[in-house]
Every structure is written in C-alpha cells, then in structure tokens.
Amino acid sequence: MELSIARLDFTVQTRGRRRARAPQGAGSTVADVLSLMGVDPCNEPQAACVPLAMRRLQAGDTLFHEGSRATALYFVLAGMFKAFRTAQDGYEQVIDFAGRADLLGFDALYTGVHPSAAVALEICSVLAVPLRDLDGLVRQIPALSGVVNRAASQALACRDDMAEMMAAVAAEVRLARFLMLWSRRMEAQGQSPRRLRLRMSRRDIASNLGVAHETVSRSFSALVQAGLIRVENREVEILCAQALATFARSTRRHPDDAEDAGSPAPAPSPARPALRRVA
C-alpha cells in the first residue's frame, strides 16, 4: 500500500515538473529512458534534448488495442500492465505482465499493427518513443539502440519463462513456478522476494497459466495447505522459498528419479507433485 502511494507521489511530482517548466524539453526526455534502463545519460548529452511523451493511465485504461496501428514503443515507468489477445469468443489469453523498466508494444514493430492489447492493472505511467522517430533517434543517440535491444531481449526471455511455466502438467506446479517467477522479478527490482502483491485477478493468472480460474483457486489452497505460502486476497507470502522452488522444479508426473541435483534443502524435499506439509 505504501508502495503504490509512493509511486503516485512520484508520478504526480513528475507531472508537476512537466507542467511547471515550459514546452522546451521540460517534460520527459530520452535521457529518462536511458536512466530507467540503467544507462548513465551523461554519456549521451543529446538525450536530454529530445522530449518524449509521458502517458499516465488509471486502472483499466487501455494503452493500445489489439489490431490498432502501432505508433510508439512504451517503456513502463511505474505500475503494472497486462498484455493479452482476445479470441473470437471473447476469451482473453494473457501473454505477459509488464512492470517498471519493461518494454511494451515491441511485438508490433514487425507488422506495424499491435498483435496484442495492453491495459493498466493499476495507476501506471509510460514513456512513449514514437516509431516514426525511432530510426532517427537511434542514429542521434546510439546508446538508445542497445537499450531497446536489451529490453526487447528481456521481453523475449520472459516469454520463454512463460513457456516453461505452462510446460508443467500439474496446475499446482504451474502456480508455484508463477510465484517463483514473480519472486525473482520483485527481487530484481529491489523489493522483497517473499511478500508479493499480485496486481492481477485470479482470472488473469489462470489465463496466463493456461488453466481454469477455479483451478488457480484450488492450487493456491493446496500450496497454503502444504505450508509453502500464506495468502490473503492478492497478497502472497512465501513461507519456505526452498521448498517452493523444489516443488516448482518438478515436471512430469513420474520423473526419472535419477539425480536429484543435490538440493541442500532444509525441508524434506517434496520432489514430485505430492504436496505434503512442509514441516
């Protein structure tokens, strides 16, 4: 809760600055993108001179629709998005969740049309890099090319993670992998890897995992019963990271039993999907 308030303050502040100073490059610039992505903008003095539109969105707002013409790449400054495709019958397949420093809309570059939509799950802000100017910008600010490439690469690797998640047969294992993924992600952002604030509904999780939303509920309950996590609405606390990780690693029903990869687990290692109390 404090976190989102902090974020709100930040964005309001930024907006204030932007409005206070006049048109001339007072708002966001390419330099903000560089520093967001961990590149020192001082090495690219030009960057601060190129203004960039910042968009702020409320929960439920759409950043871009599926099938719409692509006009920009978006770097997420704050908040969480879901990217998804909608089938003819209205079923929403969630493709990705994007948070701070993640890139959105890159998959539209190829065809010029967004193959997926993106909507905000909470108050969000993004920096928009216009596609028209992309080539020019890259020429003008060489570091931008690397930044875009790395962000796109991360997005791609993230899809690989998702495939690995869906590869698990057992629903509880999928959920465990989902939680491990988010735990690592939160840790990478300097937040606690044990206490997760999920921004998305069970239905969105279900879509992302490729199971029914009732099954997600049941899987949460199962993990709670096993003593691996504690759940309060969308707030998840990982009680035993080791055991959860071990459980998330179990793949097919009947593993070769062979090498257990020597996990020095404190828990009695519930290796295969036989969810037992942790202790």
Next chain:
Amino acid sequence: MELSIARLDFTVQTRGRRRARAPQGAGSTVADVLSLMGVDPCNEPQAACVPLAMRRLQAGDTLFHEGSRATALYFVLAGMFKAFRTAQDGYEQVIDFAGRADLLGFDALYTGVHPSAAVALEICSVLAVPLRDLDGLVRQIPALSGVVNRAASQALACRDDMAEMMAAVAAEVRLARFLMLWSRRMEAQGQSPRRLRLRMSRRDIASNLGVAHETVSRSFSALVQAGLIRVENREVEILCAQALATFARSTRRHPDDAEDAGSPAPAPSPARPALRRVA
C-alpha cells in the same frame, strides 16, 4: 526430399564460393543479412565491406548451448532449428522453431548468457553477427538496427502465437493451430500452404504444444479421420483449410455459441471441438 537436396546443393555451392575466393571480404557480409531480411543493400554500400562468419550445421548439431556465453546473433539462411530449454530431469521444453530469415540468440542479449539452446533439425546455415561488434555495426550501417529490431519483433510475436496455441484446451485444437501456424509461415515464404514438410519429431511437436507425444499421434489420427488433413510420416497435406481454420478457432469446451464471426465456410463448420467428418 527434392527440397532438402536442393538446399544441400545450395549450401555446398556457397561453401565452394567461400573457399574459392580469398580472405578479403569474399565470404558473407552484412549486405547478405540485409537482403535476406528484405532490405536493398544498395542503400548501404558499407554493408558489403563488413565480413560476417557463416556457420553450416548438420542435423543434430548445436548452434549454441543453454547457459553458454552469448557471442553472436544468428540469422538463419537455410534449414530449420529448434530452440529449447532442458529441465533438471532432462525434459526438453521446445520454445520455438526457427527457419529462413528468423533470428536466433536474441534472447541472450539481455544477460549475455543463452537462456535456451538451439540445434539444427536438418542441414542449416546461419550468418553470425558478433555481439562485440553490434554497437559499432549499427552505428556504421544504420539500416542494420531496423533489421535486427524487426526480426526480434517477429520472434516476439511468434511467442505470442505459441501462447495462443497452448491456450487451447483440447489437444486436437492445439495441433490444428500448430498446423495453421506452419501453413501461414510456409505461405509467407512463398511455399505451398497446403503441403507441409515438418522437420521436427512428434516429440518436439508435443513439447511445443505442451502435451504428451502419444497425444500428438492421436490428434493427428483424429484430424485425419475427420478428413481435414492427410498425413504421411512428417509430410502433412491440408485437405480443407477452411474447416481446419474454423476448428482451430474453437477455444473452450463450451463457447458462448454467440456470433460465429460469419465464416463463409464451404464445410458444415464443425465449430466446437466435435470432430466430425468434413463431408
């Protein structure tokens, strides 16, 4: 069969050329990458002066291992690769299949380590763009940036397709979507969209679809029984593209029945996963 022989001749020929002429830029250059990706290299005269390593691989050869340090991006000239991750228990999760003009190894850019492996499914050849030189090359040949971006974007969109494929509950629907995907892909390459030569094993398909390989066999049989396709080993002929497409669109077990999106199908439209003979 004729196809692979043709490819063989091509690559041998190329290799011959490469060996014949001497060190000095005689082999492949960045210009080859540009023309492969549909950009006229004449606009970038510099490109022809930058030599590029070409690698040739036999079926089963590994382009790069999972966990190895990334040294280059690879543009596929010919042949088919599979990209996959290996779990502790040896289960191979196939992430992607890459053919001509596809980009491999891009997901390693972010961390510098390959999160997935790539092995050749047949005789293949690739152009390797060294990561060390990437920034310099982009600066020197601005068009290269766009080419890499577009290829990466396509790879990302391809993962989205895969997610959509795995989103289908019924195994036969997944297989139908898989075939539709390949049909479109082959058509985009100027080949017949009705006759597919699958390069991968049933096991690889199963991994990609997220089902057991026996289920893939059964699903093939079911689609054959329904008269939608004809199968001979790894050779698939699509008999009724319309019906297959309609069937591939069916999502959850009990669709809303609502709008059928008005498909002017010649076949009696087996809308939901009730696989009936097509005629």
Next chain:
DNA sequence: CGTGATCTTGAAGGGGGTCAACTGGAGTGG
C-alpha cells in the same frame, strides 16, 4: 536383417474442466 529410434494404438486411472452454489467485499441508492 537386426538394432534402435520413431510413431501408433490400446487400456486404465486420475487430474482438471465444467457447472453450480456459496461467501465476502465494493458500490449504489433507498
């Protein structure tokens, strides 16, 4: 022709999809 890998088919059993009912919280308006 034998050997092993790939592919197919059968049988059995269980996991999860589907449907349904209930809970609880948020928002609305009396």
Next chain:
DNA sequence: CCACTCCAGTTGACCCCCTTCAAGATCACG
C-alpha cells in the same frame, strides 16, 4: 444503516480428456 446488485474468489461434485504405462508397428541405419 440496510437492501440490493455485481464481481472476485472459493469450494464441491461430476465426468471427460489426457497422461501414463505397455506393446506393437514402422522407419532409419549400419
């Protein structure tokens, strides 16, 4: 404040589809 609605989430029951195990068929290769 309560009645009402709506939606998110949870839990139960039923049953089909897919996983698993097993065996046979077919193909590739030496």
